[in-house]
Amino acid sequence: MTMPDDTAANPDNLRRGMLDELWALKALHTHAVAQAFAAVPRHLFAPEATPEQAYAANKSVVTKRGPDGAALSSVSAPAIQAAMLEQADLRPGMRVLEIGSGGYNAALIAEIVGPTGYVVSVDIDGDVVERARRLLTEAGYPAVRVVHGDAEHPIADEERFDRIIVTVGAWDLPPAWREQLVEGGRIVVPLLMRGTTRTVALDEVEGILVDRDHQRAGFVAMQGLGAHEETFLSLVEGEQVGLRIDGPADTNPVALADALLGGRTEAWSGVEVGGTEPFDDLDLFLATRPGRFGLLQALKPAVDAKLVSGWAQWGAPTRYSDTGFAYRVTRRVPDTDRAEFGVFAHGPDAAQLADQVVADIRTWDREHRHSEHRAHITVYPAAIPDEALPSGFVMDRRHTRVVVTWSTSADHAEHTTATRG
Known part of the structure; x- marks a missing residue:
C-alpha cells in the first residue's frame, strides 16, 4: 500500500x-x-x-x-x-x-x-x-x-x-x-x-x-x-454593465445606456501584440490623453449575452461623450498567436470616438511602445502654478498635481501644452 x-x-x-x-x-x-x-x-x-x-x-x-x-x-x-x-x-x-x-x-x-x-x-x-x-x-x-x-x-x-x-x-x-x-x-x-x-x-x-x-x-x-470615491454609471439594470469614472458624474447614463443598446461600430488599428507581450503602457497612454475617460466594466452574464466585449470584465479603457462611448478591444489574428487592437463604439458619435481611440493606439505604437519611451510620472505640490509644470497630462488632486509625460524618439524636442484631467 x-x-x-x-x-x-x-x-x-x-x-x-x-x-x-x-x-x-x-x-x-x-x-x-x-x-x-x-x-x-x-x-x-x-x-x-x-x-x-x-x-x-x-x-x-x-x-x-x-x-x-x-x-x-x-x-x-x-x-x-x-x-x-x-x-x-x-x-x-x-x-x-x-x-x-x-x-x-x-x-x-x-x-x-x-x-x-x-x-x-x-x-x-x-x-x-x-x-x-x-x-x-x-x-x-x-x-x-x-x-x-x-x-x-x-x-x-x-x-x-x-x-x-x-x-x-x-x-x-x-x-x-x-x-x-x-x-x-x-x-x-x-x-x-x-x-x-x-x-x-x-x-x-x-x-x-x-x-x-x-x-x-x-x-x-x-x-x-x-479615501477617494469613483462614480459608477450603470448602463444596464442590475449594474451588469457600467462606466467607472474618476470623480463625479459628468454625463447622462441614460443616454449612454441607449447608445449601448443601439448598435455597435467597430474600428481596427492594424497594431498587433504578441500572445505574451505586455501592453500595460497602452492603457495608461489611453487614460492620459485629453478628453473624458473611464473604464467600461461588465459582469459575465452581460459578456455572455454579447452586450459588450469580454475585456469589460477587467475594465476596458473607454473614451466617452454625452451621447456615446468607445472602448479598447482586441481580436485574434488568424493563424497566429497575435492579436490586433481595435475599438467597439456606440452612440451617434461612435465613428468619431472610435477614430480618436484608434489614432491614440497608433500614436502609442509609433512613438511610445518601447521601454525607453515610457510614461514618466512626477508629483508636484498642489500650489505649483501651471507655468512651472512640464508639458504633459495633469491630474489635480487635493494635495498634489500629478503630471504624466511621454518621452519620444525626438527626446522632447517638441513640447506640447499641458492638458488637464
Whole structure:
C-alpha cells in the first residue's frame, strides 16, 4: 500500500516553489529580497488560507471584508510585494514606514533592513492592527512597531524615514508623507490615475517626487481622510454593465445606456501584440490623453449575452461623450498567436470616438511602445502654478498635481501644452 506524499504541501517546500516562480516571473531581481521571501513564513500571516493558497505567487489572500463583501484588507500577492520591495531598494539599517498593515510585508521589510534597521506599520483599522501585531509576534518579528491611525497624519514620536511603502491604492499623496521622508528618500505607492493603478517608485528631488519606475498592480483602496470615491454609471439594470469614472458624474447614463443598446461600430488599428507581450503602457497612454475617460466594466452574464466585449470584465479603457462611448478591444489574428487592437463604439458619435481611440493606439505604437519611451510620472505640490509644470497630462488632486509625460524618439524636442484631467 502506497501512503500519500505530503512533502509537496510542506510550507518549506511551498516557499521554495514560490521563490522559483517569483524568479521566473521576474518579480525578483536581488538576492536581498529573495532571502527575505525565503526566511519569512508567509502561511503564518495568512491563516485564512491553505498553505498552497498562501504561497501562490500571483494570489492575494483577503483577510477582511465589508458588509457588501468588498475586500477591506488583504495580504497582497507575493509577486506584487516582491516587485514593490525591489522598487523600494531597501538597505540594511534603513528606517521604513509601511502604510497599510497585514504583517507579512512588514516582516519582509524587517528581514531586509536587518537588526540595525527599523520598521513602522500603520493602519486605520483597529482589527487589522491587532491582527498584525499578534501575527508579527508569533512569527518572530516583535520589533516591528504597528500603529493604529490614519496615515493622512504624521506618525507621532517618530523621526523621518528613508523609505515609505504604501500598500493601499492612493489617489493622492498627503503632505505628511513628504514631511516624514528624509531628503532624497523614496516613496513606493500604488497610485490611482483615472481608474488605472501603477506602483510608482518616487524619489524626493528638491521638493518634487520623481518617477524612477512604475508597474501595473491592483490594491484595496485607501480608507479614512485619503479615501477617494469613483462614480459608477450603470448602463444596464442590475449594474451588469457600467462606466467607472474618476470623480463625479459628468454625463447622462441614460443616454449612454441607449447608445449601448443601439448598435455597435467597430474600428481596427492594424497594431498587433504578441500572445505574451505586455501592453500595460497602452492603457495608461489611453487614460492620459485629453478628453473624458473611464473604464467600461461588465459582469459575465452581460459578456455572455454579447452586450459588450469580454475585456469589460477587467475594465476596458473607454473614451466617452454625452451621447456615446468607445472602448479598447482586441481580436485574434488568424493563424497566429497575435492579436490586433481595435475599438467597439456606440452612440451617434461612435465613428468619431472610435477614430480618436484608434489614432491614440497608433500614436502609442509609433512613438511610445518601447521601454525607453515610457510614461514618466512626477508629483508636484498642489500650489505649483501651471507655468512651472512640464508639458504633459495633469491630474489635480487635493494635495498634489500629478503630471504624466511621454518621452519620444525626438527626446522632447517638441513640447506640447499641458492638458488637464
